[in-house]
Amino acid sequence: MAADNAPDQASSTVNRPSGSRKESTGGRRRKAKQHAAGVKAVAAAAGVSLGTVSNVLNRPEVVSPVTRAKVEAAMASLGFVRNESARQLRAGSSRILAYLMLDAGNPFFTDVAKGVEDAARAAGLSVFLCNSNEDADREADYLDLLEQQRVQGVLITPIDQNSSRLRKLPARGTPVVVVDRAIDDDEHCSVAVNDILGGELAIAHLLELGHDRIAYVGGPNTIGQVIDRRDGARRALRKAGKAPENLIELTTGALTVAEGRGAGQRLAGLPATRRPTAAFCANDLLALGLLQQCVSLGLRVPEDLAIVGYDDIEFAAAAAVPLTSVRQPRQLLGRTAAELLLDESSNPDHEHQRVTFTPELVVRTSTRGTL
Amino acid sequence: MAADNAPDQASSTVNRPSGSRKESTGGRRRKAKQHAAGVKAVAAAAGVSLGTVSNVLNRPEVVSPVTRAKVEAAMASLGFVRNESARQLRAGSSRILAYLMLDAGNPFFTDVAKGVEDAARAAGLSVFLCNSNEDADREADYLDLLEQQRVQGVLITPIDQNSSRLRKLPARGTPVVVVDRAIDDDEHCSVAVNDILGGELAIAHLLELGHDRIAYVGGPNTIGQVIDRRDGARRALRKAGKAPENLIELTTGALTVAEGRGAGQRLAGLPATRRPTAAFCANDLLALGLLQQCVSLGLRVPEDLAIVGYDDIEFAAAAAVPLTSVRQPRQLLGRTAAELLLDESSNPDHEHQRVTFTPELVVRTSTRGTL
DNA sequence: CTGAGTTGCTGAAAGGTTTCAAGAAGATTG
């Protein structure tokens, strides 16, 4: 679906490490499989008990400085690495939080991820990123995996917000926060941006500029954001006294640049009399692909086609024609979601919340001076 | 360092889930903390032994269909979720592989990550992504964490390839493959693209177009790629009979769009007589930022300033002025790296390899028709 | 009907850590 714009072909060379002498090569043929030193070995080497080593690890303040030094020396010389599986099994809690992203290739989500990481680090937790890549099977696999790992909690921008798997996690003890989607549900918190309003802003702007034949480019229609933004667009039309059916829908298979190009191809192929004069895209990747394709097929933007994107990713402003877009507070979204998750897993009086942010239209050249 | 182009400010609304009735709210004040059903409970419910449940999980073919059905029914009704920590502790192996990225916000690395995922999935493993974000401390933290987790292996695009931590992992049993860096070292495999050649290609192209005052934009100089690409640039100058000191170096603090804009600011501020007529950037993000800033300050690209990027990310072609760039086989890089890792952890006769791919110059408008 | 081979299931041990009640040694008080 999403693909490199050219097949990955390349010539390659293979070398053994130049420094590998005969001996060293022979020596590492089989990995030494040296039984990694455990807490037990450290205790023996330092001449203390198991419990003391554990204390050095987890409550250093209760062990006397001299003992602690001995233990730390032993750990260093043996190359001790704590076995986190065993720790977690016994202690019952994980120090990890996961963000299951809809599309890691979309800078919007990596910005959200940055916000998540900042909040998590501030609380002493680490974040693992997972990429469902808009594939429901992968999403399901990752949810299973994360539940089995007993992570502290899962942040997710879901493909299918009604997935039964998604509902089950919280009931079984893994807190879940839905990011970039409002969910009306007792099971999780959610942090979202008002996508209906966003769609409305975009279309209102285009209507104000005098556009009449407007296209909506987005899909698949299983993704909540795609639906809401379209519904917002329709609502704007209604408010302006036009039938929502006037919205020309171009459904795409994913929210990627490549799909945007495909839509551009279809759109540019229409006779000028029927071709829309403006397009609102469900995200910036689609908009960028659409823009690129239309320009290369000879359409002028915004004169022949005005384009509005969504997300206002960093590349939107740097596009061939700087893109008008609906901005969302990306990092804040992630930070807030992580904070809700942390609250849920530490505060016994936690109450689920739905936080909604308000989007903002950023007008640039791709719609300016039209008509 | 990398930041939203506007501070994250937004108005927000907070709601409790609208469906939350009094009772349900009260009911979930404290999480039920229902002792998650384990293999033991399942065994009891199905009227079989522990071992049999484990067999259903791990070797379903050895248990009779009728027993298996009973066990599966019990698992479903109890909502059994395997505890991966315990599994891993006992079985001694993880089904997870991690890719520690230099910058998750750079589409180049997410493309590499896609290749990694494809290869891993084909082998039945899952991938966790971690983002060091060009921060050495974070990289170190993640390496520690992954080692403690006893993941199957670590793929990494390092900030500092001489980090002692990086060297230690393989010795202790966690295989490491370095991605997008060639490492001359007995401890790991590596998969790279010849960055020196890439730098050479870029500069040779600019020289051929008649440019003489050429800038190199990149940094920090601790990152291997930055160094190699610069060295390639110098080599091209030498080959053309010019002193490598002619290369005007603009050092940046990171490889981001924002830093590229900063470099653009500096560059555009120079008097036209001393200003370079061409810039080669260490990656496309820098190039895009540079391009954007220079254009907005009134420079024409390529007439006043030709620009060459590196990586040929998808957005390069869609930029204000389509970007000439040095292409690397992104997904293939990731796929190959993952395959090497899998070989290392399954094949006892594994020998470390250094695979090197060859980059390719893609010429677009940002350098075309110059001078 | 016996002995050997198969198939399916069992139960205990093991894996590396944390936790905790309890003990030892040393310091302080009356």
Added chain:
DNA sequence: CAATCTTCTTGAAACCTTTCAGCAACTCAG
């Protein structure tokens, strides 16, 4: 100096799976 408190350290139990030797029951050939 005895009694009480502190400060450190100890050792065994517990966390949940997987593994594996062994057992029971059944099949089949001779």
